[in-house]
Amino acid sequence: AQSVAQPEDQVNVAEGNPLTVKCTYSVSGNPYLFWYVQYPNRGLQFLLKYITGDNLVKGSYGFEAEFNKSQTSFHLKKPSALVSDSALYFCAGSLYNFNKFYFGSGTKLNVKP
Amino acid sequence: DTAVSQTPKYLVTQMGNDKSIKCEQNLGHDTMYWYKQDSKKFLKIMFSYNNKELIINETVPNRFSPKSPDKAHLNLHINSLELGDSAVYFCASTSQGAKTGELFFGEGSRLTVL
Numbered sequence: 571a572q573s574v575a576q577p578e579d580q581v582n583v584a585e586g587n588p589l590t591v592k593c594t595y596s597v598s599g600n601p602y603l604f605w606y607v608q609y610p611n612r613g614l615q616f617l618l619k620y621i622t623g624d625n626l627v628k629g630s631y632g633f634e635a636e637f638n639k640s641q642t643s644f645h646l647k648k649p650s651a652l653v654s655d656s657a658l659y660f661c662a663g664s665l666y667n668f669n670k671f672y673f674g675s676g677t678k679l680n681v682k683p
Numbered sequence: 684d685t686a687v688s689q690t691p692k693y694l695v696t697q698m699g700n701d702k703s704i705k706c707e708q709n710l711g712h713d714t715m716y717w718y719k720q721d722s723k724k725f726l727k728i729m730f731s732y733n734n735k736e737l738i739i740n741e742t743v744p745n746r747f748s749p750k751s752p753d754k755a756h757l758n759l760h761i762n763s764l765e766l767g768d769s770a771v772y773f774c775a776s777t778s779q780g781a782k783t784g785e786l787f788f789g790e791g792s793r794l795t796v797l
Contacts, residue, residue, distance in 0.1 A: 602784045613687070613773055613788030614726075621784065658724060662786075668714060668779050669738050671786060673726040 572597045574663045576674035583651045584682055591646040591677045593661030601663050603644040604671070605635055608658040617659075620644060631655070651681045686710050689774050689789035696764060697797055703760045704792045706774030712787070713780055715757040717749060718773040720791070726773070732757055733779060761794075769796045 573596045583589045595601055602621055606614040618629025620637040628634045635646045646659060661674040687708045696702055708715065716739075717729040731739035735751040746762045757774060774789040 604784065604786075606786070606788075608724075611791075613790045614775075614786070615788070616785045619784060621782075660726065664784055666782075668777055668782075668784050669731055669733070670728055670741075671716075673718075676724045676726075 572663065572665070572670075572672050574603075574661050574672045574674040576659075576661055576677045578677050579675075580678045580680065582680045582682065585653050586650050589646075589648050589651045589655070589679065589681070591659050591661075591679060593644045593646065593674055594642050595644060595661075595663045596642065597663040597665065597672070599665065602666065602668070603635075603637060604662040604664070605629065605633070605644075605646050606660045606662060608660065608676075610657075614660060617646070651679075653681050653683055655679060656681045687774055687776055687787050687789040689772075689792045691792060692790065693793050693795075695795045695797065698764055698766060700764050701760065701762045702764060702794070703758060704772055704774075704794075706757045706759070706789055708755055708774075708776040708787065710776060710778075710787060712776040712778045713754055714777050715751065715754075716775045716777075716786070717757065717759050718775060720771040720773060722770070729772075730757075730759075764794075764796045766796050769794055 604619045605617040625637045662671045664671045714733045716731045730749045732751045748760045751757045771791045775786045
């Protein structure tokens with residue numbers, strides 16, 4: 571069965587410090603992996619994706635993620651966190667046909683001034 | 684212009700009633716989805732449609748009936764509402780043909796069943 575896991579319910583970081591939000595996947599074949607952000611009372615917004623090619627992908631708002639096939643991980647990173655990055659982050663995976671996206675349980679990121 | 688729009692944004696109703704949520708996308712996408720987000724923020728796929736055809740029905744009770752009159756619209760009708768149906772329902776779309784995989788979400792429809 572295909573699945574995506576986010577092992578941390580919450581991540582706390584101080585503004586200016588680097589942040590990492592973890593994601594592991596179990597998707598057969600060549601997975602397509604995504605990160606989305608959700609602000610309160612809003613829909614999810616696309617941040618970045620890995621389809622193929624470079625393992626390090628860059629996305630919106632200075633975020634990046636590294637695809638690691640041996641560890642089946644796709645962790646979201648940012649070198650310097652902002653208070654405005656505080657939100658709920660979702661990792662998602664899909665097969666090539668995009669019939670279905672498997673979402674992780676979400677990680678709440680708190681960035682403190 | 685709103686890319687994926689859902690109406691209504693809020694819906695409060697009594698148990699046993701029937702209600703509908705509408706979704707429209709103006710992105711020219713060929714695939715649309717309904718997701719349910721519960722109080723713990725878990726996102727669960729309910730249905731997906733490609734070119735108006737149902738391709739995923741994720742063991743959703745048959746009280747839920749999606750309808751896609753055309754590629755730009757995907758509506759959700761719920762019969763005999765139950766307390767457990769209270770959630771935020773998100774519509775989303777993508778272009779399978781373009782192979783980008785990027786989902787565009789609506790702002791959600793918060794359903795409260797009393």
